[in-house]
Amino acid sequence: MEPIVHPIFEKDTGTWQYIVACPNTRQAVIIDPVLNLNLSECKIETTSADELLAVVEANNYTIVRHLETHAHADHLTASFYLQQQLLATKQPKAPISTGRRIRQVQETFAARYGVPRAELDQAFDYLFDDDETFSVGDITAQVLHLPGHTPDHSGYKIGSNVFTGDSIFNPDVGSARCDFPNGDANALYNSMQILLILPPHYKLYTGHDYPPTDSGREPLPFVTVADQLEGNKHVKQGTSEEEFVDWRRKRDSSLNEPRLLHPALQVNIRGGRLPASPDGTQRTFLQVPFHISEF
Template identity: 35%
Template sequence: MPDTALEAAANQVMTCRATGQAPVVRTFFDLPTFTATHVVHDPATRACAIIDSVMDYDPASGRTDHAMAQDIVDYVTAEKLRVEWLLETHVHADHLSAAPWLQKRLGGRLGIGHAILKVQDIFGKLFNAGTRFARDGSQFDALFDDGARFTLGALPVTVLHVPGHTPADMAYVIGEAAFIGDTLFMPDYGTARADFPGGDARMLYHSIRRLLALPAETRVFLCHDYKAPGRDAFAWETTIGAERDNNVHVHDGVDENAFVQMRTARDATLSLPNLIMPSVQVNMRGGHLPEPEDNGVSYIKIPLSRS
């Protein structure tokens, strides 16, 4: 069957390149979580989106802070941008979202992929979240299906469902640029892991090959960087062509079975992210803390192994 969503995204990239409709991107890099938050705006209208924001969290004390998010507020204010969207590429397992805090100060609608319902079901059960935790995506303002289209100011946006790292990963193609979350990393670092609940290495391979079918000139913005051996600087921007030619895990010529074998073996050596317990419990709620208990305090649960 024709991939109409991908075709629409590819045509959008080519049209925007021909007409010069390129978003302006300012990236804020959070060193403790190696997360790149992208503020994307339309230069013609000053409309902007904030993609994959970060709330500061100290796991030893449980304290939260918003210094990173305040930098974004200061930038948006200084540049006279108008926030239309706060977008999440997926339910992150390595940092807590600052989207509700930013939304309160800057406005905009909070969006994520429709498959968040599956993620909420999986983790709602895992953390025994109870009946007060809604599993219907109502914590978000918009749930996107594959191929959803909208505008950011005058810039066209096409949304692609790219599961594998988690069931709900989405890529946002804005103008001629793609914001692809945790699917690919920089070409010298490879690809995202696929061993979290609901993840699937084979599915990730197909999602990546789908992204790599976008025009080679497509600018690509990543959610994380960890500096590959031999590289001294963090990086979060590349192109589809560079990923096709040089990605160490999935460049052109790497077949599905070889990738799945590599990814599965590599994932078996990885430890869990340091912030996975608080991150998932907060992010499955759209960045809101769990409901306070009768003393007015919110708590993060840690399931204990019984083996």
């Protein structure tokens, strides 16, 4: 059985969000949802997440899991917000879930941003083992460990569809950076090979799309394995690991850090929870580290 897939594009961060549903039971999962962060006005808004809720309501879906592919560095996850909004409509609590290696990422960035251990322990309701299976209604889904972009990265195979996060991008975009802590270009190459040996008709749904300015195309949520083998500009068929790793390392050495890196990581290692307000208002505070040179 194949699921119903709703791709919803968040244009400010170039992020694909997904609602994936069983057509028989109307049970569904939400993958990599986005909170909107307006840095210039210091506002966190729920416009994108509310669009997802509207799709859930319009299709009478029951959400059974909120799935994160990894701790994103370019947007804030809306998983906790969605979980709380759905609980308010009397839906059962759907666990916020990701791969178990999120613990490594939490440890790395909790020290940098001073996140208390108690906030990390409550961040995720369920952590998957590699290759673990779970149900979306009558459909069996499988977790794939796909490290490289980050060490905790997971994909989700549901029917003949794989929700790849940032483990592979569309052919004319290629691949994601590997210069975050414990990122690894060799590991990313091997993760991409896991995807590229799947049957050629399988659909690879990407976590982002950044159409080249000269392409004239609209953002695409997926292409097939066959499309990737034929045309991915970084790992098409015949590309060696040495070639890929050499190119990726040179490219990553020239990149600036993501615009939303610091707020995103502080929220995402908390599973989408915001730091508690120190004054009981609707305000929250996120740290921005500075490197101070001599005056």
